[in-house]
Amino acid sequence: MSALVAAVPAVLAEGGQTSGAEEALFWVLAPVMVLAALGLLFARKAVHAALSLIVVMISLAFMYVAQGAVFLGVVQVVVYTGAIMMLFLFVLMLVGVGSSDSLVETIRGQRWAGWIAALGLVAVLAGVLGTALYPESVGLEEANARSNPEGVAEVIFADHVFAMEVVGALLVTAALGALVLTHRRRLGPKRGQRELADLRVEGGHHLAPLPAPGVYARHNAMDVPALDPYGNPLESSVPRVLRVRGQEADAAEYAARIDRVLAGRAAKPDENPPPAADPAGQAVNAPDIADAVAGVDLEGETK
Amino acid sequence: MLTAAIAPVTADFSNDTWWLWVIKAVAIIAFLLTSVLFAIWFERKVVARMQVRPGPNVHGPFGLLQSLADAMKLLFKEDMTVTAADKVVYVVAPMIAVFCSLLTFAVIPLGPSVSMFGHETPLQLTDFPVAVLYILACASVGVYGIVLGGWASNSTYPLLGSVRSTAQVISYELAMGLSLVSVFLLAGSMSTSQIVESQNTIWWVLPLLPAFVIYVVSMVGETNRLPFDLPEAEGELVSGYMTEYSSMKFAWFFLAEYINMLNVSAVATTLFLGGWHAPFGISQINDGMFNEGWWPVLWFLVKLWAVMFFFVWVRGSVLRFRYDQFMNIGWKRLIPAALVWVVLVAVVQGLRTFWHLDRSALFAAAAVLGVLVVISLLIPEKKKPVAAAPTGPQVFDPYAGGYPVPPLPGQVLPPSPRAQRRAAAALVGSSSEPVPTAGTPETDPEVHGG
Known part of the structure; x- marks a missing residue:
């Protein structure tokens, strides 16, 4: 991966034209991503689906790096794959290896509705792809003029600083709300190691480990x-x-x-x-x- | 070329050819694998010296080949796969752990530019503007190995180990990332080569000492090492997430753990300890002769192994934390401290950049602040109302609460509530507690004394 990361920017052609290396990377990653995405849909076990999603995310990060968005690529892995998917997996793991998803329809007609919605999405996407034009990409050089993270920082913290602050305030409020909503008042005194030991001695229980x-x-x-x-x-x-x-x-x-x-x-x-x-x-x-x-x-x- | 747009980093890779990349990549892998063999020997030997015993000393000179023998033994052990395991994930998990641990060293600068087969090339496989974030990314993906290994074993202890590991790594990665931010602020970059370059005059460990302390604590937590080895606490979880692994699959987890130790040590060296720069004093000799060519590799390795020694030292002297204590340290101490420190560094850096305060003014401000703190410590505190001390002769009852404390000579134990209860139980004939029936040696065993 590291060799690729080194190789890709060096051989990318100027002006947004895909070079041989980027094309090769795409044709390696694209089948992997499609297979993993299919795995996400068809895996019976929730953990396998989560793993497929992780593969898609990491491949997507490679694509970002190849496109010149180094910061976005790495942050994608750190934040989404490293933290958020890990939390998902954390919950899924507790389900256990043996169980797989039940395929019973819980909402009536859910499956048919799903198929119709999927067909609609496919039609829309096909229409977009069919009529899309690919003009020469412009501005990558200027955007990354100093370095990619600095360019991103300028956009976020100079051009859109107000939106950033609003989002920050929103997130802090949400975090506080989560704290308040999950907070429980302690009903009795806190029982530490000392208190538990005292209780055990007082109650005449086994003091040593059981035989x-x-x-x-x-x-x-x-x-x-x-x-x-x-x-x-x-x-x-x-x-x-x-x-x-x-x-x-x-x-x-x-x-x-x-x-x-x-x-x-x-x-x-x-x-x-x-x-x-x-x-x-x-x-x-x-x-x-x-x-x-x-x-x-x-x-x-x-x- | 996009190179100019994408990588304004100090190291210049423009002369690199594909075979130089191959050579560097292979050299990194070989270096890591031999370092792991050495690290295992090193750890056992140092811990042994700390515990006043010789340690491995049979195979090879100074027992150096001991870890090679261990590796061979692991290779030839039976490779078991648990019947109830999720086969694919069970096999893939150790691979993820090892693969991700091998990635970090790609961006670690082992030295400045050297001449290799007629090409001027930096002693570093690659570098880019977000190299340190890339290291964090590799570390966070590597945890999947542990988590999935514990889950796929379909066994209780490994699952508990991997759940602990998830919580542990997520908590400590926050503190670690925050402690690195202050280095980014001072160095003005996230590329490793530029961070090393910025430590030309002073290593960041001195001005950023609090961040370094936070980093060191969280790096131990991140690598699951004592005193934070809760995911594999053998007293509680057998051996945690790798309980059901054997042979080479176990060896891979083992390998990943030691490579991760090397990784975090290398990051500490690069970001805080001056990277490949020669130590103060040596760097002045002969106009910086020791900061050029291949010499810096030596300084890098010395620093790397100094941090590794610290790992072993901590392991040899600190006891394992309880899980709640460990989480308290992470969330209630390290993260707030790191946040406060980042804000402080940002303020100081902002003053320097936007108000062009020079260093002496900042030092003066720091001195004033320090004097104020000292004065505030000298002001006597307001006396709190003290609870009235009990008068009369102080009686110390070591047996209060019914603890079975052995008496000192001349002391007589008070009647034990346990013995009384036992006697009462024997009288009633209740069988709630197994009562010794045959040959009970004494009727009142609690009265000793001398």
Whole structure:
């Protein structure tokens, strides 16, 4: 891109005639832009549509630069692509990967109205294009005489400074309005880290992080409760989601199995190495990975 | 030719041929990739020295080949694609991140004009009147890599990481852009070569120190580095947006992060630290001999790596901020400060341009202002009504609020509310809290003392 940016102005012909390089750039960018614009229309996922729009915007910025409007091209990327589209994407992202747009008509006859409007637009555009004249472009040299940003600055801040001020006042008012409208009065005192900690101690809740789940060796064993120093299962060590779904393993079975392993080892002290898994594991009604997977699938369906 | 209309920049590219562009572009890519390998080693080594340990020292001299070995390991790891991922976006995201990070150095001047194969050419791939805005544009598009990578993984932690990253970069880009505006005002240009040229007598870091401080803070936020590495905070988000990435795709994110560090360091060097100009003292030797030819590349690299060292230093000494603190710094401190500073610089620059105030008058005004501030500090403040101090002996209760504080020798803990509650719960037989049943060692564990 940078090489192109360097190359394009150097080889542009004088007087607005497109040179070879600009034409080449156009014929590279135009199909990309058309494809991306079609992608914007036909993409099923909102994020894909947004991405297509970003491609169109960046290609448009290249075109601006090639036309001698360097400032406009770069600002197009900084403002529209970098800030505004990012905010759009920020919201769209929260929709999730799995979902795609529903194509159900929410307004009656919306699709037909859309087609008719589109046909009208095509007719108008075709008419404009068919009758358009392309006179020699004039004034680019003078406009960019000092440099492109300075020319833009002169137009905005000298020729149209009043309109600029009005727009500025409007934007400040809008920003203030947004602040006022979204402002909520705080109902209670603010609770900081300190206050929350005090509350936790006062309420007698768990002060330390919750214990981690118990067994790691068998499968991904997040469902097995850890044991406290006295051998009692700690319910809180199993993630709450699993507990709510009823996928928690029975700690008593695991504890009993540990007891059996210990007993077996006591009976045969010279057994070496100790068994990694309980040889009688099949007999115990212990949850296995297959059960866990099946359970997850079921829950996923119902969710 | 449009060149005259479009690019009144200091650097003169009129002698450049297409093969010179190719050479410069390839040299920039090679420089960036080797610098990243060096930067990883540099960071690990410096952090290690700060933590009093040797750091990588096995592969190659001083462990220099460690990052090469790491890169090879990453290359040969299994390249996993998450089943539930959005495949196209998942693959494209790391590419966007790397591609955008490679673009910035095109407009960074590494030196003045040199003679290359008989052609007089600036040590810079290109330059145009809005080069610094172009850098900001590349940075803002590069964030899409992070955002899309986190989204396409279809996983909770990466999504949270990318949401954080979006908010972070948008917030800090504002402060960063505003801090750069004061440089534009003084230099009178947004082209990098002209900004460097304008620092011939004085580097902008001195007159624009507040802007430099704001830039430094926001550049750390912009590159997601400690203490602002919230998008990949491993204590909270595993490793944020790159949790589901492995092998080369992960390596690309990694690469992009380090190239971005080099980028912002190069921008700091170019805009505030005099670019390729030799440091004061050296630049006077032999009529500015060290400011010509290939020497300036050395000064540029020294400054670049000084900023990189600062990055590592900060990482080695500052803890990660909490997210709300981080946002408060950005929106409530940096942006207002940057705005005020820009207005100040604009006023001073306006006075100089339109009233032709010379520098001494401005310095006098600044001195008067400084004296006024000092005097205002000397005026005693109006005494606020102080709440009546409690009389009587002061009793300090370290256990107030029920915190489990270990007692000092000779102290006895007050009866603990937790223990009382637990005893009551055991009596009632409520099973809301797991009560130790078998072999509870002591009935009243809270009374210690010595």
